[in-house]
Amino acid sequence: MSDTHDYKQIGTRPIRPDGVDKITGRANYGADYSLPGMLHGVVLRSPYAHANIKRIDLGKALALEGVYAAVSGADFPDVAAGGMGGEGGGDFKDLASNIMARDKALYHGHAVAAVAATSRELAIEALDLIEVDYEVLTPVMNLDAAMAENAPLLNDKIYTMGVNPKPEQPSNVAARMEFKRGDIDAGFADAEVIVEGEFRTPTVHQGYIEPHACLATMNQGGQATLWCSTQGHFEVRTAVSKTLDMDVCDIKVIATEIGGGFGGKTVIYQEPVAILMSKISGRPVKMVMDREEVFRASGPASATLSKIKLGAKKDGTLTAMSCWMAYEAGAFPGSSMAPGAMCIFAPYKTDNFLIEGFDVVVNKPKVAAYRAPGAPQSMYACESLMDELAYKLEMDPIDLRLKNAVEKGDQAAYGPKFNEVGLRECLIAAKEHPNYSRELTETQGRGISVGFWFNAGMQSSAEVHINENGTVMVIEGNPDIGGSRASMALMAAETLGVPYEKVRVLVGDTETAGFTNVTGGSRTTFATGMAVIQASQDIISQAKQRAAKTWEIDEDQVDWQDGHAVPMPGVNADWEPLSLAKIAAKSGRTGGPLLGRASLNARGAGPGFSVNIAEVDVDPETGKTEVVGFTAIQDAGKAIHPAYVEGQLQGGAVQGIGWALNEEYVYDDKGVMQNPGFLDYRIPVASDLPKIDTVIIEVPNKAHPYGVRGVGETPIVAPLAAVANAVRSAIGIRVGELPLSPPRLLAAMDE
Amino acid sequence: MGSFAYTAPKKLEQALAVLNKHAAEGNRIQVLAGGTDLLVQLKSIDSEPRTILDIKKIAETSQLTFDGDHVFIGSTISCAVLYENAELKEMFPGLTESIDLIGSTQIQGKATLGGNLCNASPAGDTISALFVNGATCVIANESGLREMPVDEFVVGVGRNALQPGELLLGLKLPKPAANTSDAYLRFIPRTEMDIAVAGAAVSVSLDDNGVCVAARVAIGAVATTALNVPAAVEALVGSALDASALQKAAEASSAASSPISDKRGTEEFRRKIVGVLTKRAATTAYARAKGEG
Numbered sequence A: 001m002s003d004t005h006d007y008k009q010i011g012t013r014p015i016r017p018d019g020v021d022k023i024t025g026r027a028n029y030g031a032d033y034s035l036p037g038m039l040h041g042v043v044l045r046s047p048y049a050h051a052n053i054k055r056i057d058l059g060k061a062l063a064l065e066g067v068y069a070a071v072s073g074a075d076f077p078d079v080a081a082g083g084m085g086g087e088g089g090g091d092f093k094d095l096a097s098n099i100m101a102r103d104k105a106l107y108h109g110h111a112v113a114a115v116a117a118t119s120r121e122l123a124i125e126a127l128d129l130i131e132v133d134y135e136v137l138t139p140v141m142n143l144d145a146a147m148a149e150n151a152p153l154l155n156d157k158i159y160t161m162g163v164n165p166k167p168e169q170p171s172n173v174a175a176r177m178e179f180k181r182g183d184i185d186a187g188f189a190d191a192e193v194i195v196e197g198e199f200r201t202p203t204v205h206q207g208y209i210e211p212h213a214c215l216a217t218m219n220q221g222g223q224a225t226l227w228c229s230t231q232g233h234f235e236v237r238t239a240v241s242k243t244l245d246m247d248v249c250d251i252k253v254i255a256t257e258i259g260g261g262f263g264g265k266t267v268i269y270q271e272p273v274a275i276l277m278s279k280i281s282g283r284p285v286k287m288v289m290d291r292e293e294v295f296r297a298s299g300p301a302s303a304t305l306s307k308i309k310l311g312a313k314k315d316g317t318l319t320a321m322s323c324w325m326a327y328e329a330g331a332f333p334g335s336s337m338a339p340g341a342m343c344i345f346a347p348y349k350t351d352n353f354l355i356e357g358f359d360v361v362v363n364k365p366k367v368a369a370y371r372a373p374g375a376p377q378s379m380y381a382c383e384s385l386m387d388e389l390a391y392k393l394e395m396d397p398i399d400l401r402l403k404n405a406v407e408k409g410d411q412a413a414y415g416p417k418f419n420e421v422g423l424r425e426c427l428i429a430a431k432e433h434p435n436y437s438r439e440l441t442e443t444q445g446r447g448i449s450v451g452f453w454f455n456a457g458m459q460s461s462a463e464v465h466i467n468e469n470g471t472v473m474v475i476e477g478n479p480d481i482g483g484s485r486a487s488m489a490l491m492a493a494e495t496l497g498v499p500y501e502k503v504r505v506l507v508g509d510t511e512t513a514g515f516t517n518v519t520g521g522s523r524t525t526f527a528t529g530m531a532v533i534q535a536s537q538d539i540i541s542q543a544k545q546r547a548a549k550t551w552e553i554d555e556d557q558v559d560w561q562d563g564h565a566v567p568m569p570g571v572n573a574d575w576e577p578l579s580l581a582k583i584a585a586k587s588g589r590t591g592g593p594l595l596g597r598a599s600l601n602a603r604g605a606g607p608g609f610s611v612n613i614a615e616v617d618v619d620p621e622t623g624k625t626e627v628v629g630f631t632a633i634q635d636a637g638k639a640i641h642p643a644y645v646e647g648q649l650q651g652g653a654v655q656g657i658g659w660a661l662n663e664e665y666v667y668d669d670k671g672v673m674q675n676p677g678f679l680d681y682r683i684p685v686a687s688d689l690p691k692i693d694t695v696i697i698e699v700p701n702k703a704h705p706y707g708v709r710g711v712g713e714t715p716i717v718a719p720l721a722a723v724a725n726a727v728r729s730a731i732g733i734r735v736g737e738l739p740l741s742p743p744r745l746l747a748a749m750d751e
Numbered sequence B: 001m002g003s004f005a006y007t008a009p010k011k012l013e014q015a016l017a018v019l020n021k022h023a024a025e026g027n028r029i030q031v032l033a034g035g036t037d038l039l040v041q042l043k044s045i046d047s048e049p050r051t052i053l054d055i056k057k058i059a060e061t062s063q064l065t066f067d068g069d070h071v072f073i074g075s076t077i078s079c080a081v082l083y084e085n086a087e088l089k090e091m092f093p094g095l096t097e098s099i100d101l102i103g104s105t106q107i108q109g110k111a112t113l114g115g116n117l118c119n120a121s122p123a124g125d126t127i128s129a130l131f132v133n134g135a136t137c138v139i140a141n142e143s144g145l146r147e148m149p150v151d152e153f154v155v156g157v158g159r160n161a162l163q164p165g166e167l168l169l170g171l172k173l174p175k176p177a178a179n180t181s182d183a184y185l186r187f188i189p190r191t192e193m194d195i196a197v198a199g200a201a202v203s204v205s206l207d208d209n210g211v212c213v214a215a216r217v218a219i220g221a222v223a224t225t226a227l228n229v230p231a232a233v234e235a236l237v238g239s240a241l242d243a244s245a246l247q248k249a250a251e252a253s254s255a256a257s258s259p260i261s262d263k264r265g266t267e268e269f270r271r272k273i274v275g276v277l278t279k280r281a282a283t284t285a286y287a288r289a290k291g292e293g
């Protein structure tokens, strides 16, 4: 199955370079930085989910002794509309209005003003002195309400995009998209079996443990330095420059260690506020959200509704697939509906499909990317219905998928032709796995699901510096969230032929590292890894030049083997091989230090497929689901550091299990979230979970020198339907709405 | 968190004097045991100034004695210490399991039984277990000690029967009769670090034939305070806890409950669950009383 390569270091499991600092508490996260004279900034948040802001008076707050700055929307520059790109989607103008409300508060918790004072307590006291007049409006809290005729409007300038001709009336539907191929009606006419279903998923949060935090300081020359917990400091720099109308060259961003992001730290909230208040006060300003603010004002992922229909022949061959799907975007347009729509049918060969997607604004915080943004929701719908199709056809659910699984050469539903992909391999591994056939008790059930994510390439830079003793320093620009320093070090070590222990990796700031896109899109090991490999190859070619110079032969007569320059076979020279250390030691005499570099826009990110097997036990008297077994199988292309790949698979499974069983935002009738803390927003705790078994499949991605395809996002896609299908098999009823919480399941079973 | 004054006297008289002085002058004062409720409240709900009176240094509040026919549990003994006491676990397996359910190992290192009771949360896990074990509250004030049955002590959401100038010294529990045991169960959507959606405690005493001769049933998180359920007791007494007796007890608990719908569960769900928990806790208590637990 996997190409056999004789790798020396790739595929081993050394401890991560950042490990010691992280487990001993030395590592510095967003809130760990302080500067002399620093102020503490806090945000005043809207107490209403939907309101016009009539007046803000900061005067009394500013008059309080110890308060050095107070700002509201009026203090920020006007921002031109323009797309942000990336996985989050959205618009810079909206981003600016999300960071600080202008004339409307669009969700409970929306920032309306901020204060910086000598202590956090004092700053909080000052918030009470800010006067705001609101005109309270009716909140629009879900898709049904937002899409209803005569629904209250969040923004009367929103006319549904993607509808021709342009609608005459504004609405809460920001965009409509359609993807189709073939003849959907003919496809359903051709079907011998048709299944239909409606599926809903709730608003959920990424649940990173570290709250958003930053420290900003601006000098009198208008140059700002910013420390923050982020997945991408170059994108932070862009966003700050757009929202504060600053030149990127005046903004230095240092990514601190990051305590989880999962997509939620690809956007910014407090950073421009801290910089502006530093500018006003002339002092550094630190801003740290508390957990409640994280829930009320950051993240979340879209709540969705999908109406889906599948047609198939009796042998399981799919003839038609259609889906109507709506995604909540939160307060501003830009949900992950489009990627959700592009993923939903990606695993299957489909001649006839139709997808209609809607991006809908509601009075909730603006959604942010969450691991494979959009895909878990849509694929939950599709994979649940595939399960129903298997029941109807009395077919093994894996066989049904094998019958339709895409492979190399198939045209993906979202456009391109697939290269090598590992879906069939994952399905076969699932079928052969002992967990797929072990005995279950009467109250237990098993479910499977396929997961998919495109994976991204994008831009990366890397430098490789050779120290005077031949040890290696890699400088790259991706915040290390899941062990990427270790993967970079392994790839550099493998390429150069030096031991892993002799390689160090620095995540450089925006002034140290070359431009690099976010740690997101499952791109880091693939794209930045490729840059590190190329920079290492640059070192090799320079080292060969130095050896040629030393030996006084032609460069093309020097080869590189196992970390040493050697004369090419057949070259009539009996020189001893020169190690990198020897070359480095003499580099002063051969042309100066060795410094390799590469920058690229990576193409050919191999898509990632997975198959999950969930086994659950549902208590018939309480509706409580215990996950008794979970198996995550995924194509990693090539696992550079298998332990961290397994960690990604397990982490995604845990988040997906939480999404399936318990996580949801609970709102009251005024649009106020009732559970803004980990007590009542129930992410799984360790004792809720079985050991998550993993199987790494390796179908190499030919576009990467070592075969890597991204692994960070696909793991969260399949668990929702895998768990839902397992519950369906345990209780014999399909409950098409997540979470499958005890009250919901018990009510369904009692019906 | 707002600022507050802090005092930690070593003598009971000193503590009572401080309490009385504040009461007389109308100044706010709060007793601190483990602080796992109090500090959270101070930080996120009510940061108005007050005096914090830490009573953990007072010897009487940290006594655990098994003299005569009673067990005395000092109010500030941490849950972790109580849970590890083999004698206590042997006598009151249900009460100790309710203690062990509080938070996590770390929380239990600080949290106390007295704090759980005084805090009087409808969902407090130990409260219904104390009900079914006939616990008596030992209350100290400047005129001495007074005693009060635990089911009279909790009077409302977050309210107990202590008067200004009083503190809870400890709890007195009658040692269980022969063939008697208890059990406590709660329902939470997760396995730990959660607050009871519903809870049920049952204590049963059996004769030599395994027939239930006495019982107590109490339920939690389904009303403003923990509740005794006499109708469930009636269903159990005289039976060998057969299916029909258990079913009747379950229905009695459901009927006695008056839950609310909130983020932790719907009214309907809680009503059903509290019956299921009653049935299951009774089954466990019965097995324990027979020596099979």
Ligand SMILES: Cc1cc2nc3c(=O)[nH]c(=O)nc-3n(C[C@H](O)[C@H](O)[C@H](O)COP(=O)(O)OP(=O)(O)OC[C@H]3O[C@@H](n4cnc5c(N)ncnc54)[C@H](O)[C@@H]3O)c2cc1C
Pocket: B030, B031, B032, B033, B034, B035, B036, B037, B038, B039, B040, B055, B075, B076, B101, B102, B103, B104, B107, B110, B111, B112, B113, B114, B115, B116, B117, B118, B119, B123, B124, B125, B126, B162, B166, B167, B168, B169, B193, B194, B195, B196
């Ligand atoms: C993370 C976490 C998880 C938790 N999980 C649970 C759980 O699963 N189940 C549960 O029931 N509770 C839980 N709790 C709540 C809390 O831990 C318990 O109620 C605990 O028993 C309180 O004891 P304490 O000693 O910390 O009380 P404190 O916080 O010290 O006091 C609580 C209240 O009682 C008063 N008080 C305390 N002792 C006395 C006394 N001797 N005389 C007079 N007044 C007194 C205080 O003034 C205060 O009002 C949890 C708390 C946290 C932070």
